[in-house]
Amino acid sequence: MNKPTVTVGTDNSLRTPEEITLDPSDWQTFRKLAHQALDEAIGFVENVRERPVWQAVPQEVRDQLSGSLPIEGTPIDEVYREFKETIMPYATGNIHPRFFGWVHGSGLPGNIVAELLGAAMNCNCGGRDHGAIYVEREIISWSKELFGFPTESGGLLVSGTSMANLIAIGVARNSVDKNIRVAGLGALQKGLTAYASAEIHESALKALEILGLGSSCLRKVGLNSDFSIDIAALRQRIAEDRAAGYQPFCVIGCAGTVNSGAIDDLDQMASLCAKEKIWFHVDGAFGALCMMSKRLRSRLKGIELADSLAFDFHKWAHVQYDAGCVLVRSGDLYRETYTSRPDYLHQIGRGLGAGGDWPCDFGPELSRSFRALKVWFAFKEHGADRIGELIDQNCAQAEYLAGRIKAEPLLELLTPVTLNIVCFRFIKDGLNDAALDRLNEDIVADVQESGVAAPSTTRIRGRLAIRANITNHRTHRSDLDTFVDAVLLAGQLR
């Protein structure tokens, strides 16, 4: 089509005297402050070893962070000063080499650059036709490649695996009956049931609750000794449910459980689901990225057969928070669940309103930040191989830590170390289980409060465990020695 060209005077920046803006009145002063902040931000990461892993927010700071809505503005250099006093010293701690709590990535200095650039562009990645959308498509394409998903599958960047689980299980639910989207679940004759190992992450339950299926629809299946799902028990439970009139619709495989890093036999689960015609979803929050490790990827065999997959870039790829991803094998079923285009989002063939699939077609969010940019910077700068090597390093460090624990008479290893998570406890003669639970909870808090290291807690077969997760590219073996020393000291001081 021959397009007419619109050109009018565009250098028109006349401002009526009363017109105001939120831009700085003096860009040079602003620029100076921004460079100072950048310098200190980089120093904050570079010198992280000089600080405690974590420190509690003091009461006077909590009070300062309980103020009223600001009515008047404050010069940004004063705002920055307040930030440095009341916020910056009290970070979560996960950028520190001795942060071993929960499963937290440690972040990338290069992502400071990505985030400041993203903030300048300030894209809204819900849809429309602009560069950020192509970057997100590229990340989704890389993800398909990494996990062996077909080109026609769909994907989306989300805050994390919890959101990804919700979105994917939503597609699984709607794939049961095309009427669900319009008519709701009331139209279903049979109760839908879902299956996962007893070690399944809580977010799957939450997803089922939000989707209106209720947490009771999830059948938690027993475990093998390595904490992976017992496939025979899974098969049997599905058969029992069918016999009782339920409609099994989704099996969730775990690629890296939170408690011990166990990986289910995804290949066998995929076969079972194919035979039973049940949706196979994989929760691969951190374990899925083992696909980048030449040593570990074979343990994920079968992941390429999943109907959907959830995982996080902010964990073992160390992308800044937050950056998760969902992939759904059938792009069509995916669109049928979430695509809807009201008049004001109507696509046109060209201009800003063009561009094929929009991210809002693949999930509940319409306003979306440009989180693809930090993933793009992370993989461009470091490459999948290097990230995979660091995964291997963390797993080797976990083995080293387990070795240290086994060698200490006062420490007891509570789970086999199969990946990067080490669960153990301090033991003391004459204490019953309840007292040992309290002691170990105290030890964890003591060690956290000391600033030396930050493990977390969980329960393994009912017993409170000190849980060390090593998803950290800054950790050295010597940090693990320091951590063990701190736990021993805390236990002995109690």
Add this chain to the structure above:
Amino acid sequence: MNKPTVTVGTDNSLRTPEEITLDPSDWQTFRKLAHQALDEAIGFVENVRERPVWQAVPQEVRDQLSGSLPIEGTPIDEVYREFKETIMPYATGNIHPRFFGWVHGSGLPGNIVAELLGAAMNCNCGGRDHGAIYVEREIISWSKELFGFPTESGGLLVSGTSMANLIAIGVARNSVDKNIRVAGLGALQKGLTAYASAEIHESALKALEILGLGSSCLRKVGLNSDFSIDIAALRQRIAEDRAAGYQPFCVIGCAGTVNSGAIDDLDQMASLCAKEKIWFHVDGAFGALCMMSKRLRSRLKGIELADSLAFDFHKWAHVQYDAGCVLVRSGDLYRETYTSRPDYLHQIGRGLGAGGDWPCDFGPELSRSFRALKVWFAFKEHGADRIGELIDQNCAQAEYLAGRIKAEPLLELLTPVTLNIVCFRFIKDGLNDAALDRLNEDIVADVQESGVAAPSTTRIRGRLAIRANITNHRTHRSDLDTFVDAVLLAGQLR
């Protein structure tokens, strides 16, 4: 309690020769690159008027953004150069003073600083006890204050109003029957029904679909001439549904519709809901922030009575994407819907695992970025009054634009201008409605492609409209003149 103190040698940073990291090998070189990027990022915003509002991503750039997963790394200065060539020039456009598409905020230079600092801290705001959690609580507290919500209400920062609607309507659904969370919707005897004006945002429908209620449960109620909901028709529809055996559970009020910025009579809706014992949710995506305008806040009367409220900081408060918020009056009902604490998230009295309510107790997300920081910087630097004055300025500019349109014989205003949105079209003798629709769609694409301005399209009473939304702190009246000139020229060239 008397706490023992753990102190061990923490200066231990010995690295075994083979241990690697993703940190820069040379921080000085990295620092230099980061400062260069910051300089250019600030310039990108400062000089935005010198560039087209938007430009299409050329095919060769699309090709470059379709590469394979990077296996090897690349020095970050080369990654940055690639970014500058293939990504930076193709932003959404909403930071430009002549971006009038959809409802997009234009961003704040100060948020570049907030984002780079947030990237350095790299907090995970799902929970635990650290500074970022207190900052988010402060933002929620400011929000309660702004909207007259009680202290005991709960709130959460989310990506935007779409997510906020989903979360709030989820609480409304579960408040009907405490068994829903566990037993799912199958246990309900009566069909639940929801109500909103015909101008309701699509995200409410999507929320109902995801929640398993089905889009058919939403009753779209007719409008007054100002595009606000017809309260008498709402009352009647509720009565009819009750008579037919349905269970009305939620009424959604609009505070600023997408098509025309109409604000429902929230006060009357609140009274009706109180009388009928129906949950009253307000979708205030951009309109709710009129609360900061001394001139406009009276039009939101009744918003303080809502059971839940969804709105965006990234729209009329210009916080960088994404930053939305949900408030729920009853903190208890809110927790009953979403709180769940598996073993590994078990709270302890002190240390990192302490801290009362965690954000993950209020929604589906567990991994969450530190988006509170940019909201904090925005309100600290500018204050609510200034942001409110800019809202007034945008509304006055919309009136000015409407005046210009009324004065042009070739342009026709399609909706009353009640806030900041102006819907109009170019008219040409001898063209029927279908032809005028095509013409106006072409005009919008022509103007976008010219780079002069970026309006969007919608349909008003079935007719395609050029839609100009002014949620932009950089727009001057002269920009609106330029925009009108561009539309007239494009129409005449066709």
